[in-house]
Amino acid sequence: MENKIRNIAILGHLQSGKTSLVEALYSITSNAPKGSVEKGNTISDYTQEEKARMNSIKSAIVPIKHNDYKINLIDVPGSDDFIGEAVAAIHVVKGAVLVLDAQAGVEVQTIKHWNMLKKNGIPTILFLNKMDKSDVHFDNVVEDIRKKLGTNAVPFCYPLAAGDKFDGFVNCIDLVGRKWNGNVCQDVEIPADLKSKVFELNNTMVEAVAETSEELMDKFFAGEELSKEEIQQGLRTGILNGEISPVICGSALKNIGLNTLLDMFIKYMANPSDLKPIVGVDANGNKVERKTLDEEPFSAFVFKTVVDPYSGVSSIFKIYSGTIKAGDEIFVPEIKKNLSVSQLFSVLGGKTVAVQELHAGDIGCVTKVEGLETSMTICNPKNVVVYPKIAFPSPVYYRALVPKTKQDEDKLSMILKRIEAEDKSIEERHNRETSQRLLGTLSLGHLNYILEKMKNSYKLDVSTEDVKIVYRETIKTKSTENQGRYIKQSGGSGFYGVVVMDFEPAEENTFTEEIFGGSVPKNYFPAVEKGFFEACEKGLLAGFPVIGVHATLKDGKYHPVDSNELAFKMAAILAFKEAYPKCKPVILEPIIKIVVSVNSDLTGDIISDLNQRRARIMGIDANPDGSQAITALVPEAEIIEYVNDLKSITQGAGSFTREFNSYEEAPGYVQDKLIAAAKAAQAQ
Numbered sequence: 162m163e164n165k166i167r168n169i170a171i172l173g174h175l176q177s178g179k180t181s182l183v184e185a186l187y188s189i190t191s192n193a194p195k196g197s198v199e200k201g202n203t204i205s206d207y208t209q210e211e212k213a214r215m216n217s218i219k220s221a222i223v224p225i226k227h228n229d230y231k232i233n234l235i236d237v238p239g240s241d242d243f244i245g246e247a248v249a250a251i252h253v254v255k256g257a258v259l260v261l262d263a264q265a266g267v268e269v270q271t272i273k274h275w276n277m278l279k280k281n282g283i284p285t286i287l288f289l290n291k292m293d294k295s296d297v298h299f300d301n302v303v304e305d306i307r308k309k310l311g312t313n314a315v316p317f318c319y320p321l322a323a324g325d326k327f328d329g330f331v332n333c334i335d336l337v338g339r340k341w342n343g344n345v346c347q348d349v350e351i352p353a354d355l356k357s358k359v360f361e362l363n364n365t366m367v368e369a370v371a372e373t374s375e376e377l378m379d380k381f382f383a384g385e386e387l388s389k390e391e392i393q394q395g396l397r398t399g400i401l402n403g404e405i406s407p408v409i410c411g412s413a414l415k416n417i418g419l420n421t422l423l424d425m426f427i428k429y430m431a432n433p434s435d436l437k438p439i440v441g442v443d444a445n446g447n448k449v450e451r452k453t454l455d456e457e458p459f460s461a462f463v464f465k466t467v468v469d470p471y472s473g474v475s476s477i478f479k480i481y482s483g484t485i486k487a488g489d490e491i492f493v494p495e496i497k498k499n500l501s502v503s504q505l506f507s508v509l510g511g512k513t514v515a516v517q518e519l520h521a522g523d524i525g526c527v528t529k530v531e532g533l534e535t536s537m538t539i540c541n542p543k544n545v546v547v548y549p550k551i552a553f554p555s556p557v558y559y560r561a562l563v564p565k566t567k568q569d570e571d572k573l574s575m576i577l578k579r580i581e582a583e584d585k586s587i588e589e590r591h592n593r594e595t596s597q598r599l600l601g602t603l604s605l606g607h608l609n610y611i612l613e614k615m616k617n618s619y620k621l622d623v624s625t626e627d628v629k630i631v632y633r634e635t636i637k638t639k640s641t642e643n644q645g646r647y648i649k650q651s652g653g654s655g656f657y658g659v660v661v662m663d664f665e666p667a668e669e670n671t672f673t674e675e676i677f678g679g680s681v682p683k684n685y686f687p688a689v690e691k692g693f694f695e696a697c698e699k700g701l702l703a704g705f706p707v708i709g710v711h712a713t714l715k716d717g718k719y720h721p722v723d724s725n726e727l728a729f730k731m732a733a734i735l736a737f738k739e740a741y742p743k744c745k746p747v748i749l750e751p752i753i754k755i756v757v758s759v760n761s762d763l764t765g766d767i768i769s770d771l772n773q774r775r776a777r778i779m780g781i782d783a784n785p786d787g788s789q790a791i792t793a794l795v796p797e798a799e800i801i802e803y804v805n806d807l808k809s810i811t812q813g814a815g816s817f818t819r820e821f822n823s824y825e826e827a828p829g830y831v832q833d834k835l836i837a838a839a840k841a842a843q844a845q
Contacts, residue, residue, distance in 0.1 A: 164432040164433060164434050165229060165230045165231060165432070166230070166231050166232075166233070166432065166433055166520065166521075166522040166523050167230060167231070167232045167233070167256060167426050167427070167430050167431075167432065168232075168233045168235070168253065168254045168255060168256065168479065168522065168524065169232060169233070169234055169235070169254060169256045169257060169258060169426060169430065170235045170237055170247075170250045170251060170254045170256070170257040170258070170283070171183055171234055171235065171236050171237060171257070171258050171260060172237045172239070172247060172250075172257060172258070172259055172260065172274040172278070173239055173259055173260035173261060173270065173271060173274060174239050174261070174262065174265070174268035174269065174270035174271045174274075175216060175239035175240050175270060176216075176239070176262065177239060177260045177261055177262045177265075177268070177271070177290060177291075178260055178262065178290040178291055178413050178414075179217065179236055179237070179239060179260045180198055180203055180205050180206050180217055180236055181197075181198060181203075181290075181413040181414065182258070182260055182288065182290060182413040182419075183203075183204070183205050183221075183223050183234050183236045184196045184197075184198075184203045184204060184205070184413070185413040185414075185416055185419055186223075186225055186234065186419055186422070186423065187204060187223055187225050187234075188416075189416060189419055189420070190225040190226055190227050190423070191225065191226070198215050199215065201215070203510075204221070204223050204509065204510035204511075205217065205221030205223055205236035205510050206221070206236075207221065207510050207511035208511070209617045209618075210610060210613050210614060210617065213613075216238070216239070216240060217236055217237070217238040217239065217240075217243075218238055218240075218243055218246075218610055219238065219243070219246060219467075219583075220235050220236060220237045220238065220246040220247075220249065220250050220465065221235070221236045221510050221511070222234070222235055222465075222477065222508040222509070222510070222524055223235075223236060223509060223510060224507060224508070224509060224524070227423045227426070227427065228423075228427060230426070230427050231523065232423070232426050233523070233524045235250045235254060237250050237274075239270050240270070240606065241269075241270060241273065241603075241604070241808075241813060241816075242603060242604045242606035242607040242610065243603075243607065243610075244273070244554055244586075244603065245553050245554055245584060245585060245586035245603070247274060247277060248277070248551060248552070248553055248554065249464045249465055249535070249551055249553070250464070251277055251278065251281050251283060252281075252462075252464055252551045253462065253464045253479040253524075254283060255283065255284070255430070255431040255435075255436055256283065256284050256285075256286075256426065256430035256431055257278050257283045257284070257285045257286070258285070258286050258287075258288050258422070259271065259274060259275060259278065259285050259286070259287050259288070260288050260290050261287060261288070261289050261290065261302065261306075262290060262291050262294075263289040263290060263291050263292045263294065263297045263299070263302055263410065264291060264294045264295075264296060264297050266301070266302050266305040266306075267302075267305045267306055267308075267309040267310060269812060269813040269814045270813070271309075271310075272309060272310065272814070273814075273816075275310050275312075276786040279403065279786070280785065280786070282403060284400045284401050284403065284429070284430060284431060285406055286400075286406075286407050286408075286409065286422070286425055286429075286430075287306060287314060287406055287407065287408045287409070288409055288410075288411065288418070288422060289302055289408065289409070289410040289411070290411065290412065290413055291412060291413075291414075292320060292327045292410045292411060292412055292417070292418075293324075293325055293327040293328075293412045293414070293415060293417075294324070294325070295324045295325050296324060297323060297324050297327070298323060299316075299319065299320050299323065299410060303316055303408055306406075306408065310406075311787070312406045313369070313404060313405060313406060314406050314408050315365060315366055315369055315405050315406065315407055315408065316333060316362050316365075316407075316408045316409075317332070317333055317334060317366070317407045317408060317409050317421075317425075318330040318331060318332055318333055318408075318409045318410055318418070318421065319331050319333060319355060319358060319359055319362060319410075320410055321338060321340060321349075321352065321355070327412065327417075328340055328341045328417070329341050329346060329349070329417060330409075330410055330411070330417075330418065331351050331355060331359045332421060333359055333362040333363050333366060334363070334366065334392065334393075334396070336351065336359065336360075336363060337349075337351075338350060338351050338352070339417075339418075339420075339421065341415055341416075341417050345416070346416070346417060346420065366392070366396065367381065367387055367392060368381065369395075369396075369399060369404070369405050370387060370391070370392050370395030370396055370399065371387070371395070372399075372404070373395045373398045373399045373402070373404065373405075374395070374398070377391060377395055393428060396428075396429060397428065397429045400429045400430075401429075401430075401431055401435065407425065407429070409421055409422060409425070432522070433453035433454070433521050433522030434452075434453065434454060436452075436453045436522075438450035438451060438452050439451050439452075439453065439481045439482070439548065440548075440549075441460070441538065441546040441547050441548040441549070442546070442547050443545055443546060443547075444494065444545040449546045451481055451482035451483075451546060452482060453480075453481060453482055453521045453522050454482065454483075454521050455483065455484050455520055455521050456483075457482035457483045457521065458482060458483050458540070458541040458543070458544035458546075459480070459482065459483030459484060459485050459489070459491070459540060459541045459544075460480075460481045460482045460483060460538065460539070460540040460541065460544070460546050460548070461478040461479060461480045461481055461485070461525070461538070461539050461540070462478055462479050462481055462536075462537075462538055462539075462548050463476045463477065463478045463533060463534065463535055463536065463537045463538075463539065464477065464478065464479055464535065464536075464551065465477040465535060466534060466535045466582050466583050467583060468579045468580070468582050468583050470579075470618050470619060472528070473528060473529045474528065474529060474530070474533075474582065475506075475508075475513065475526050475527075475528045476526065476527050476528070476530055476533045476534075476535075477508055477524065477525070477526045478524070478525055478526070478527070478539060479522075479523075479524050480519055480520065480521050480522060480523050480524070480525065481521075481548065482521055483521060483541065484518060484519065484520050484521065485502065485505060485518070485519050485525065486502075486505070486517060486518045487502060487503070487504060487505040487515075487516070487517050487518070488501070488502065488503065489501075489502050490502070490542060491539045491540065491541070491542065492539070492540055492541070492542040492545060493530075493532065493533055493537060493538070493539055494537075494538055494540065494545055494546075494547045495534075495537045495538065495547065496532040496533070496537075498532060499542055500530055502527055504527070504528065505517065505518070505519060505525060505526075505527065506525060506526040506527070506528065507519070507524075507525060507526070508524065508525070508526050513526055513528070527539075534582060535551070535582070535583075535585055536550035536551045536585070551585070553585040553586050554586050554603060554818075555586070555588070555601075555818060555819075556586065556587060556588045556601025556602055556603060557601075557603060557604075557803070557804050557817060557818065557819050558601065558602050558603065558604055558605060558607070558608060558802075558804045558805075559599050559600065559601045559602075559628045559801075560599070560600055560602075560608055560625040560626070560627070560628065561595075561597040561598060561599055561600075561625060561626045561627065561628055561629070562598045562599075562600050562623050562624075562625060563623060563624045563625060563626055564621075564623050565622060565623065565624070569621055569622075569623065572619070572621055573598065573621065573623065576615055576619045576621055577589045577600070579619075580611060580614065580615070584611075586602070586603050586607070587600065587601060587602050587603075587607075587611065588600070588601035589601070592629075592631065594631050594706070595629040595631065597626075597628065597629060599628060600625075603804070604804050604805070604808070605804070605805055608625070612625070627801070628801060630750070630751065630797055630798050631705075631751060632703070632705045632748055632749060632750055632751070632827070632835060633700075633705050633706055633707070633708045633748070633749040633751075633824045634700030634701075634702050634703070634705045634706070634707045634708075634746055634747070634748055634749065635666065635707060635708055635709040635710065635746065635747060635749055635824075636664065636665075636666055636707075636709070636710055636741070636744035636745060636746050636747075637666060637744065637745040637746075637747060638665075638666070638743075638744050638745045639663065639664065639665035639666070639744070640663070640664050640665075640740040640743040640744045641663045641715075642661060642663070642715075643661065643662050643663070643664065643736045643737075643739045643740035643743075644659065644660070644661050644736060644739065645658075645659070645660045645662065645731075645732040645733055645734065645735035645736030645737070645738075645739065646658075646659050646732060646735065647659075647728045647729075647731040647732040647735060648723075648728075649728075650723060654722065654723060655723040656723060656724075656725065656727060656728040656731070657718075657719065657720035657723035657724045657728055658685070658688075658717070658719065658724055658725075658727075658728030658729035658730075658731065658732035659717050659718035659719070659732055660681065660689055660714060660716070660717040660729065660732045660733055660736050661714075661715045661716035661717055661736070662689075662693075662712055662713060662714055662715060662733065662736040662737070662740070663712070663713040663715055664710055664711070664712055664713075664737065664740045664741075664744055665710070665711050665713075665744075666709055666710065666711070666744075667709055667710060667711035668709065669708065669709060670693075670694065670697055670707070670708060670709070670710050670711075670712075671711045671712070672689075672690040672693050672694070672711075672712045672713075672714075673711070673712075673713050673714070674686050674689070674713065674714040675713055675714065675715055676714060676715070676716065676717070680716050680717050680718060680719070681714065681716070681717035681718075681719055681729070682719060682724075685719065685724070685726060685729040686714065687726075688726035688727070688729040688730045688733075689714050689717075689729050689730070689732070689733045690712075690733075691730050691733075692729065692730035692731060692732065692733025692734045692737075693712045693733045693734075693737060695730070695734060696733065696734045696737035696738065697710060697737075700741070700746065701738065701741050701742070701746065702746050702747075702748055702832070702835075702836055702839070703748060703832075703835045703836050703838070703839035704839050705748065705835075707746075708749070708824065712733075712737070714733075717729075717732070747826050747827070747832065748826075748827050748831070748832045748835055748836075749824035749825060749826055749827060750796050750797065750798060750824065750825060750826075750827040750831065751796070751797040751821060751823075751824055752794050752795065752796060752797070752821075752822045752823050752824065752825050753794070753795055753796070753797045753800060753819050753820065753821060753822060754779075754792070754793075754794055754819070754820050754821075754822040755776075755792070755793055755794075755795060755800065755803070755817050755818065755819045756790050756791070756792050756817060756818050757771075757790070757791045757793070757807065757815060757816075757817040758784055758788050758789070758790050758791075758815065758816050758817065759788060759789055759791070759811055759814065759815040760788055760789070760811075760814060761787075761788070761789050763810070763811055763814070763815065764781065764789050764791065766810055766811075767791055767807075767810065767811075767815070768791065770806070770810060771791070771793050771795060774795050774796070774799035774800065774803075775795065775796055775799055775828075776793040776794065776795035776799070777793060777794045777795075778791065778792070778793050779792040779793060779794060780792045794822055794823075796825075796827075798831075800819070803817070804817070
């Protein structure tokens, strides 16, 4: 059974026609009416937000049947705003279709998806969609593919006519024409004016096949004709090894090329038993291998989570080994939890369909399993295995969320947890210093979608505001013999605490004492230390926390009756305030390490822009895909909107990662501005 399953991701640039292709494939294999993106009735674009935008936002699983084979299509969003969906889908498939708008050719997201597929070794068919649009030249698009994707693109077909006259193609393997009669495609003879081109392409394919093995190469150069079986097997080997990238053409709108594509899924894409064993670890951390076969112990990997406000959580998984039946008991190693699978489902877009059994290589779903999350493993309780997690992209764009009412604020945490369960590319955190609730996303578009989803699905409307940068203060010189006196007497027991302290720059805030002769009893040392750390919570320049100070208690006085812990804590605070202006205090700004990945021809533009942001370029390295990785240290205040600016500079081709690096002294004009703002706020 497992050998009759295929899992195929459908990727490509925005508006290339991925969803229309999936809809057309579903329609012709199930005799169902074909949905339309424009009408908002497709199977895979089922959310309210997708219908409104007429673009895919979430990946959707659409299983189809063809010649007794089950093919799980995964329709992946084309926008870079939702690249996490592509990352998850590519993690579990072993075949893909990269859809191109034949008129537009290779676009930005085409290249990004291609690089992801090649990095993960996913065999890929290139489908030139919308061949019936005007001004389409097949040969030019193939040349564009070879130039920009750096691939051994091999046309498996050639169009019968160009532009709006496109009505079919010649299959260059079988040497048969396929012509659309206005309803379906029918076999036709190869037109005389195309025969030389078609036979040339056929010969190119045979040569590519010969290069897949020494035996076939010897036969080819000896002038012997390769058999049909040898050609098909050679093509399959070349495609699975990534040595051949087949290019076919068609129109999802007119159902041209779809049967050829379906046949290629079966002939040339990997079936589960072709796959290398999947590697995980057992309960003791030892390496474990599982083959994608029914007879292996059951194991599966959750690659997608869907949260519905009404029906709850659905966990979608790919079966890596074995089979699962409704009623089976399974184990979730990450949370050490056994559970009984009372119901088992297959997935069709936004719907689930109850099934009794699923086999190795298939995609399924369980619902309402508390604690089960994306990137977790489920397995046979007696044969525990844990698989590597998905490396989702991390957030690079942050905004502060502002609920409109106290009731909304209470709801927000719960709603964000649900959204985070679906989308591992976001991060929500509360900054206590600024009292802001921050939401990190991949872009402005990504953020806007989340705000839409909150409003549509959870009836929560929130606004956003700029992130307040968290600055720090520190000292640059040492100050000694600073006295803090806290003496208050009012008849009864009073307060008496006197300390003499030194303060100097250090790596971090630390406290020591060098008291001789008992001028301050030991039992008050913790109070002095507490006072010092409390004083560091708010600097005297602009009210930011103070870091990098070492305090030393040198001397002091106490009173046998009036001294207490509060008095010595307050004395330490006063000593710090006395010393602070003498220590040349400065404001520090947070420095972020970013790594920008761009094409080499844009390196100069990126460096020039970063220099204007006060960045320090730390290095330029080559990425495996040929792009350049520019590493820089840049003040956080200069990159608040960098994801949007980078998109503008590179026309969407660039990307970057970010992480906190350090605090560094801010330029004088920045410090002056911050101090002035702090004084203005105090005056209000």
